[in-house]
Amino acid sequence: GESVGLHLPTLSVQEGDNSIINCAYSNSASDYFIWYKQESGKGPQFIIDIRSNMDKRQGQRVTVLLNKTVKHLSLQIAATQPGDSAVYFCAEKVGGNNRLAFGKGNQVVVIP
């Protein structure tokens, strides 16, 4: 199948460096955000989430930052590894609505 990473913004990162992936969300009423990682040929995998009452949340090697003022979300990956090469996309949800709105995604390529 054709790669879902075609036509996406691409971030090339040296192995061991930190990566920052950005996402601008659209709805100021969104109160829950998720970052997904999608490797070639696989389904999206949950990485980390954050609620709108928080500015920052940390996981294992990943940190999500939320700036509600400018409707901006970022994902930071520390010490990027070859296995981090994938498409990363953000998703937002509004209150009781069970639907998520997905961003188009960013391709991350880790250079060994």
Added chain:
Amino acid sequence: DVKVTQSSRYLVKRTGEKVFLECVQDMDHENMFWYRQDPGLGLRLIYFSYDVKMKEKGDIPEGYSVSREKKERFSLILESASTNQTSMYLCASSTSGGRSGNTIYFGEGSWLTVV
């Protein structure tokens, strides 16, 4: 761990054939979703279901139907497959309750080629 299983990973069907894509989740989730994913277009919601026998249209329901006879199973049906339905299809599930924080979990995807 949440497990969303799509029974067919790769299918090749002829134009006009009826196609069934099956999805099963093992976490007793109320909500189930079918998306298609195409290069440059991202994830687009076809249909979703928030309970057994309940369904709602997503953003691109034309040419598709769904069935949810049991809570754990959500089927996507292409009544008469066309070449523009060649895509990767993703099933997903989540808990309900109307609260924020209901993470959606995805299956591994089904690659459908219609010739």
